[in-house]
Amino acid sequence: MTEPLHPETEDMALAQVLAALGDETRLAIVGMLARGAGEPMTCSRFLHLGSKTGLSYHLAKLREAGLVRVRPEGTKRLISLRKADLDERFPGLLDSLMTADGSEQQA
Template sequence: MKSMRALPQPDLAQLDLANVLEALSDPTRLAIVSRLAAGDEPEVRCGTFLDLGSKTNLAYHLGKLRSAGVVSTRISGTSRFMSLRRADLDARFPGLLDAVVASARRPAKAATRRRRAAAAG
């Protein structure tokens, strides 16, 4: 018997800008979102992201993305399929997702990327 339920997620009115930005501010989660946005498939199975971290770690990051309202999770069999909540994000934060995804595709030079400025008064 094939079940098709979906995991609970915040609805449109509950999306919060600071939460969404925080969800997007982690390199692993940014990679996940980029991949979801870039792909031809609207849905991607969780296991697809195993190159980005351990099973446990991915459950954590995907959970964060879901509870921030960035992704949706549909369950089918033993698999879970993630999809971007593009319509909701666009409705609530017009242009934000596109700007983030486009910027993520266009990284800075590797040598300087992780360096933070030593900005002291």
């Protein structure tokens, strides 16, 4: 099992980030992480959103786009939102997304 690869902050591509977010499952994952006050979550926290295999796939998409960081910790993987990096690369984007996402939850 090889170390998970993450793009450098400056290598994040806008279209790739938006494509990664343009999926209900992945948007829900990011929403949970954003509401989680920066605390990393294990993959199993997202199991209600899909199958084990499906989540592995979606989390890889998010990681490759630069949205999340994955840190192996024993047999688990700790997933965290790359908030500081995203704010640096795309100022204001994450905040506006979370505001928008929050207003959708109500409806």
